Amino acid sequence: MTLVSNPTQLINALDNNEKEIVITRTMTFASSIYLPAGIDIKGQAQENGVLPTVFFSHSDGFILKGDAKISDLTISALQDKKAISLVPQQVRDNFGQISLINLIVDGQISMIFRAPTMTAHVDTHNVLVRKADTRTYLEQPQKYGVNVLQGAYTLYNFNPDANSKITAAISELNIGQDGQPVIGSGVFVSGFNDAGGQVAMDKMVLGSVYSTGLVPQGAADFITGGVFVVYGAHVHELYQLGKTVTYGVNDMVLDAWGTVDKWVVEDEVISYGQSGVGFVNFGTVNDFQAKKAISTYGVGARAYNQYDGTLKVGHFAEINTYNDGAVGIQISKEVGELHIEGDITTHGGVGQSLVKGVNVDLPAYAFSIKDGGYLHKLHVKGSILSHGDNVTTVTMEDGGRLDQVAVDGKVAALGNNSKTFSDETVEKRF
Structure with a gap:
């Protein structure tokens, strides 16, 4: 285990191929940090009990090359950047396991798996994405005459191979804040399409979700969803414990193009915008x-x-x-x-x-x-x-x-x- 308290120490630890890194102080970077496969990087509470923040001033944040665990941190990028993402040039059949635990995040969490990745597993627990803006990301599901904007939390199997399957477990995931929605969709889970790469999840447990796409009035070909289970995604149990609220034009609140076996919503579902829908289903919800x-x-x-x-x-x-x-x-x-x-x-x-x-x-x-x-x-x-x-x-x-x-x-x-x-x-x- 290596303790680091400034950017130079963190870069040196990565250069030395350290696999367990503990961040003890808040630090700022001007460029992205690539994390090698097998990394375990976490924060340690400071003397006042506050976990450190890793700021990225001009760029995306952590970019993962393979299996990784990130925990006990605040990660803050600009809202139109990716705070946590995967390397786009993926080379292995099995990407490995990614664990995101006890995080506060500014910027998108982007788990986009691409060919040749056939398998991977993502665990997400106790994560808040405070702000994000996903309008510029071009990997968008298309069907029914519309494109879907990605989410502040995006889990997307972008491999067209029908044998590719990403598994995941999500608990205590919160998106945006009341009156301060993320821009784009909130929680977005998608396969490549109906016949391509799939996403399978036994259980997803969400807190509150606040989102808006800022779609211009009159635009009919872009939509978002507060919680969107898109095609190629199968969620066995989906529980929403807090409010789900969307604010803008064409902002669905709950939307399914895929399959949900059991979907339980404990709190209010609210749409404030034009041409939103509280619950819209194109898929199979049992x-x-x-x-x-x-x-x-x-x-x-x-x-x-x-x-x-x-x-x-x-x-x-x-x-x-x-x-x-x-x-x-x-x-x-x-x-x-x-x-x-x-x-x-x-x-x-x-x-x-x-x-x-x-x-x-x-x-x-x-x-x-x-x-x-x-x-x-x-x-x-x-x-x-x-x-x-x-x-x-x-x-x-x-x-x-x-x-x-x-x-x-x-x-x-x-x-x-x-x-x-x-x-x-x-x-x-x-």
């Missing part, structure tokens, strides 16, 4: 539970949208939208069961909303089943209400299907020139 309200405040910001794939069982506390074009629940594909403990409520009229890469006019329906949408069972313990003008509370297109429905409260349209059901056939189902 069991989703939102234990507090999903609320959206922007124009065209829907609360729950099933675009593609399927949701087998969904439990929601309540659904609220507060602007024009902001649909409460919209179903476009097959969904098993939806259980709403409270109300589904919308407060707006007609407004612009982003639909598969195109901005279109939508009324703020409270509940909508599109052509091709199929819901096996709906149980609302509260009421289904729309407050806006020129809105239909419950609408179902000709190709939509709904097998069972129970609403313990009432279904009503409270705005001017609004109606409760799209037609008599729908009314009879309720």
